[in-house]
Amino acid sequence: MKTLSKYLRTIVCVGLILIFQFSVLNSVSAQGIMGGHVTGNIQLDGQISSADSIIGAQDVPEWLLMNARADILYTNGGFSAGLRFEAYQNPMLGFDNRYKGEGIANYFVSYQGEKLSVTAGNFYEQFGSGMILRAYEDRYLGIDNSLRGLNVTLRPFNGVTIKALAGKQRYFWNYADGMVRGIDGEVNLNSIIRCMAESRFRATLGAGFVSKYEDDQTIAFPDNPSYRLNLPLNVGAGAVRMDLAYGNWGLQAEYAHKGQDPSIMNNFIYREGEALMLNATYSQKGFSANVQAKRVDNMSFKSVRSESGEMLYINYIPAITKQHTYAFLSMYPYATQTTGEMGLQGDVMYKIKKETLLGGKYGTDIHINGSIITGIDTNNIGGAGTRGYESDWFKTGDLYYADASLEVAKKLSKAVKLTCTYGYQVFNPVVEGHNGPLHHNHIVVGDLTWKVNKKNVLRFEAEWMGSDSKYDPNVDDKRCGDWIMGLVEYNFTSAWFVSVSDQYAYQDGIGNYYNVSVGYNHGATRLQLGYGKQREGLLCIGGVCRQVPASNGLTFSLTTSF
Amino acid sequence: MKKLFLTLACIALGGIALAQNAQLPQNITIKALDGTSVQTSAIQNDGKPMIISFWATWCKPCNRELNTIKEVYEEWQEETGVKLVAISIDDARSAARVKPHVDGNGWEYEVYLDQNQDFKRAMNVVNVPHTFVVNGKGEIVWQHTSFVEGSEEELLEVVKKAAMETEK
Numbered sequence: 001m002k003t004l005s006k007y008l009r010t011i012v013c014v015g016l017i018l019i020f021q022f023s024v025l026n027s028v029s030a031q032g033i034m035g036g037h038v039t040g041n042i043q044l045d046g047q048i049s050s051a052d053s054i055i056g057a058q059d060v061p062e063w064l065l066m067n068a069r070a071d072i073l074y075t076n077g078g079f080s081a082g083l084r085f086e087a088y089q090n091p092m093l094g095f096d097n098r099y100k101g102e103g104i105a106n107y108f109v110s111y112q113g114e115k116l117s118v119t120a121g122n123f124y125e126q127f128g129s130g131m132i133l134r135a136y137e138d139r140y141l142g143i144d145n146s147l148r149g150l151n152v153t154l155r156p157f158n159g160v161t162i163k164a165l166a167g168k169q170r171y172f173w174n175y176a177d178g179m180v181r182g183i184d185g186e187v188n189l190n191s192i193i194r195c196m197a198e199s200r201f202r203a204t205l206g207a208g209f210v211s212k213y214e215d216d217q218t219i220a221f222p223d224n225p226s227y228r229l230n231l232p233l234n235v236g237a238g239a240v241r242m243d244l245a246y247g248n249w250g251l252q253a254e255y256a257h258k259g260q261d262p263s264i265m266n267n268f269i270y271r272e273g274e275a276l277m278l279n280a281t282y283s284q285k286g287f288s289a290n291v292q293a294k295r296v297d298n299m300s301f302k303s304v305r306s307e308s309g310e311m312l313y314i315n316y317i318p319a320i321t322k323q324h325t326y327a328f329l330s331m332y333p334y335a336t337q338t339t340g341e342m343g344l345q346g347d348v349m350y351k352i353k354k355e356t357l358l359g360g361k362y363g364t365d366i367h368i369n370g371s372i373i374t375g376i377d378t379n380n381i382g383g384a385g386t387r388g389y390e391s392d393w394f395k396t397g398d399l400y401y402a403d404a405s406l407e408v409a410k411k412l413s414k415a416v417k418l419t420c421t422y423g424y425q426v427f428n429p430v431v432e433g434h435n436g437p438l439h440h441n442h443i444v445v446g447d448l449t450w451k452v453n454k455k456n457v458l459r460f461e462a463e464w465m466g467s468d469s470k471y472d473p474n475v476d477d478k479r480c481g482d483w484i485m486g487l488v489e490y491n492f493t494s495a496w497f498v499s500v501s502d503q504y505a506y507q508d509g510i511g512n513y514y515n516v517s518v519g520y521n522h523g524a525t526r527l528q529l530g531y532g533k534q535r536e537g538l539l540c541i542g543g544v545c546r547q548v549p550a551s552n553g554l555t556f557s558l559t560t561s562f
Numbered sequence: 563m564k565k566l567f568l569t570l571a572c573i574a575l576g577g578i579a580l581a582q583n584a585q586l587p588q589n590i591t592i593k594a595l596d597g598t599s600v601q602t603s604a605i606q607n608d609g610k611p612m613i614i615s616f617w618a619t620w621c622k623p624c625n626r627e628l629n630t631i632k633e634v635y636e637e638w639q640e641e642t643g644v645k646l647v648a649i650s651i652d653d654a655r656s657a658a659r660v661k662p663h664v665d666g667n668g669w670e671y672e673v674y675l676d677q678n679q680d681f682k683r684a685m686n687v688v689n690v691p692h693t694f695v696v697n698g699k700g701e702i703v704w705q706h707t708s709f710v711e712g713s714e715e716e717l718l719e720v721v722k723k724a725a726m727e728t729e730k
Binding site for chain 1: 584585587588589590591596597598599601618619620621622623624626653654655656657658659661662663664665666667668677678679680683684685686687688689690691692704705706707708709710711712713715716
């Protein structure tokens, strides 16, 4: 290991010196062939944490936890090369401990031309909406599904895109054994059919295929352990999609199908998988509506069949529920059940015009949203080694999640803006892997921004959540009960901010999350310090939004790009 | 480890000094709202300045920024010729909501989807909102992360300066 890290260090130094040389040469010969630019970003997050059983922060013997990362990118015309350094000393709360360590986590060289793009090394890619392939990263969630290999994109004529790739998925500091190969094509009919060029009817069609190869292994047949499962070494998945629009109307559809893929995720059954996603929209200036529907059946697709948990997904089945940003509305986030779910979601946005009775002097924005997600119908016909179950396509299973919300935003005067939200949620704890009664929550949020003058802005937020759930130490779900929250944020221009907040379980629950944060922004640099107890989740204060891990104590965060 | 980090920091600072006038990346593929693939070289404004704003439907400060600018956008355009290009980083979960969101809010910006986040990575965007000002020569002359009411005034000053430079 030591030699390896030494070796990596040498690579970094040489790489960085090379990049440095390039940029120095660039500044000397402004128009020379060596012209190019070095850009990058650095991120440093740390926490000095103390144990707190109430919020679930564990005792941390090393007292300081830190995640650091730096991306360095060299670009010269269509050519670019980059590397990423990551260090987890030790990983922050909520990050998998297998990230512990430091080194070059990602590197690539790439050429992006008009007709051809090639990337060798680590790359991110997505076919359609990602139902059969999505290599992506979410740095704040500790997800990096990047593929290391080769990615080629061809654009032979305007309107036609063909992608081909092969690689292995990142698995913490290693690469998974399974090999991922894929090809995808997309055609924009308006670009290739001359008479459609100016048509109000817009159409894009696409199709993709992904294959995974993994070596054989011995998995005993549960009914008769002297037999072993005959595992498919190659698993294929294909998808077709279309994106149609006519005037104000739009329709997107994608259907994916996956071959037999017995894995730990589906309890080694041989049923084929499928998923369908539909989205219809109507929109005009000041009014829009959209409806989404989906059905997912046995679509967990990973590059290693024995991998449970959140890593090594080749595909991505998005949750169609709305991503809320207020603390209580997002306290019970819905996570997609890749093994099977059905869902329906709708959104309406409407702007009441200025100078009308309801619109007032500045107009009023109304946003309505609702969703319902259930399991699929399953009729068991066997366990591992069989087709597992049969399913009636149109029959729904248990209710997993439902929500409805109404948001009204109104500018009261030149300086004051008020947003009020009411939300109702039903949450089934089975989506997080435990049984228990449904939670029914009512949530009310008031959010007021007051621009005192050009440089000083105050923001107040008050939230309430009434729930029929009660805290049970055996289940230990710390979100149960009735909650209130208050937040005050003061901004001095966009440079400085201070925020103070408290979330308190006043009935049937436990927990008191108080937090003080101070931040400074300058250009693309942001420094933030916090003290208190923090629930994990999406946090939008001081003018930006980001995911934060659970913490108890002092936290600091520095991000910069150049 | 410490040494390595110091080296990185030094190089980074060196980079800051040298990369003052980085150009907008040219051949990265993004999508227009009607589903057509577009290369970033198509982001142009006839030699006038542009504001490039990375945002997401779920990001409140981003929405505040784009809604605040909406109210003064016409004035800004008349005064400086500026064009605002809004790059959505929404992923498969919310990408389908982008067009209804843009229309519902009545935004008249040029909007693109960067679902695979290639453009976001090339521009070193970490958090949203992250806003850039590009001058008439396609050079990035200013960038800022975060938005608070009132900071649009600072943005306008930068745009005016970029517009004046272009006229020279």
